[in-house]
Amino acid sequence: MSRTPTAPPTPSTTARRTRATGRVTLADVAREAGVSPITVSRALRGERAVAQELCERVQAAATALGYVPDPAARALASSRSSHVAVLIPKLSNTLFVELLDAVQNTLVPAGYQTLIGVTHYDAGEEEAVLRSFLAHRPAGLIVTGSDRSEAANAMIEGSGVPCVRVMEVGEEEGGHSVGFSQRDAGRAITQQLLDSGRSRIAYVAAQLDPRTLERGEGYEAALVQAGLADRVNKVLSAEPSSMALGGALLERVLREAPGTDAIFFCNDDLAQGALLAALRLGIEVPGKLAVAGFNDLPGSDQMVPPLTTVATPRREIGEQAAQMLMKLMRGQPVDTPHLDLGFQVVRRASS
Amino acid sequence: MSRTPTAPPTPSTTARRTRATGRVTLADVAREAGVSPITVSRALRGERAVAQELCERVQAAATALGYVPDPAARALASSRSSHVAVLIPKLSNTLFVELLDAVQNTLVPAGYQTLIGVTHYDAGEEEAVLRSFLAHRPAGLIVTGSDRSEAANAMIEGSGVPCVRVMEVGEEEGGHSVGFSQRDAGRAITQQLLDSGRSRIAYVAAQLDPRTLERGEGYEAALVQAGLADRVNKVLSAEPSSMALGGALLERVLREAPGTDAIFFCNDDLAQGALLAALRLGIEVPGKLAVAGFNDLPGSDQMVPPLTTVATPRREIGEQAAQMLMKLMRGQPVDTPHLDLGFQVVRRASS
């Protein structure tokens, strides 16, 4: 008995023009199971009725051969890939990363691949990313918010690819969305500051994306309702949000409106930066100034003092959006096309 | 003249078995340009020599028809997709997100799509992700570190897909890598603490991935070389890294080793949490205790006091790894298969 391992059949000896990829294909499984390739295809996808017994035989053959379907072939034949494209504005905002993580955790186990597109809050970039992604014939699409160009909307519409919008809930926009009311959340945290006795409240925002502006509207509505319309003080910066900017904006507010007794920052990174700046400058929080943020990002509960903020359910949004999208991709009915997951005001020591 | 828009030709009236996808194909472009499909394919990919004049005619036809190549067809025919799979341990660590962002920024403009796989520091998950990704026949692969299972290595090897390892530089591992010496960096920051007069230095680490342990080795080497082998104090926690954990570990160190005059945390999030805890507890930093971190994450420069740390070039790593991978994917030579991008000790007020 030779110790030499059995050599695999060498097709290279046969002069042939075929391109042997060495892959185990559907045809191999079909041969092994003694059925036709279409039956294998159907059995493996669980599509249509395939006799129980055949189904099992196919499964066994597939396992025995270590068959892995080829996504490219599948996509080409069906004009639909297993990709789900997710469009977010930035990767530098923890909020979107957590959203993405939740989407992935839901979609990947179901056999979908996530394609991430970063738009940098830019309509042109969003269109470019969308164009490139749609060429891949994604099975589904998740986009952030509802503020995109006509062209982008037309591309989505025209592609026929199921799409779910996240972070905002817009019933008036049609389609499908999962999120919460940014406006109501802005209003609620402002109300919290009012309720705790503050009356000279500033709203400080950066980046100025639509959601940020909606929070500002909520802020304004709360002040107006409290009869403080003349005290509305919005300090807006188009710069990207950061802790350093939060500190700088804190100083600016106190310089421009020294009487300010509370600041609602549109995002926790600004608020965290402001809290640290206050510490450096010796500004007593909440004694002299109350500080509130938005999103309840990592670290906000660790601040000195801990930061009052609005906890937003981005992980749940990601998960529910993915779930809704899966229904759409499978052609199943969606009972709640616009899912409002709410928010929660978290009062901590900074206010 | 009717105001009704011109109806598109309706193939549905013709009884036929073909599946009209309505897509503009290579064949359409070929017809328009008056050449064969293969010539279009070659002209558009810039592959092989195609007569200048034909090339231009093809480009013009493609533009005129708005031709977008079908990635699935391309992948099926060539057994190679335009996907690059990137494997990272976690999305909750800013470090990896920035790495990813840099990779994307480099790869996307070059026409590649990034597929992100999260392994959660788990060998089994890594294998599963790898198996699923390799079925997509990625053009390239970027993986974090070099600590993976035999099975995973075999899959990568066997796939023949070009692969670049990031964050560590391992010449002894063969293949290709871009990163820096975690050990040297750990040693350098420890040396910095020694140089500034500290001698009871603890190393505090969480997560305990290989890179964290290497930093610890550097820490130990520095102490040993300084003749302080008996002062080595490693406090290790397998929990995931977080600011809250940093605070908790600070307390633990001071309880277990009250004489400690400096702590080197394996990651900035731990160090930031420790700094804030020190503030709460009234522990003077750096007066009573020096604190150093690792990575120079966002916010470290904003802390009170600002955090001494090691700035790591993850964005440059991502960019260079992507660049190296592109060369590999195109079959071009790589002059430096193991690229050490170094690190920088950033001394701030916390030490």
Next chain:
DNA sequence: CTGAAAGCGCTTACAG
């Protein structure tokens, strides 16, 4: 419930 035929839109491998 199962299958034979055709086709998805490209590229490879040969020829010339």
Next chain:
DNA sequence: CTGAAAGCGCTTACAG
């Protein structure tokens, strides 16, 4: 430098 043929590995659309 250009092309006709075949094939990549699946699924769709019909039939039965």
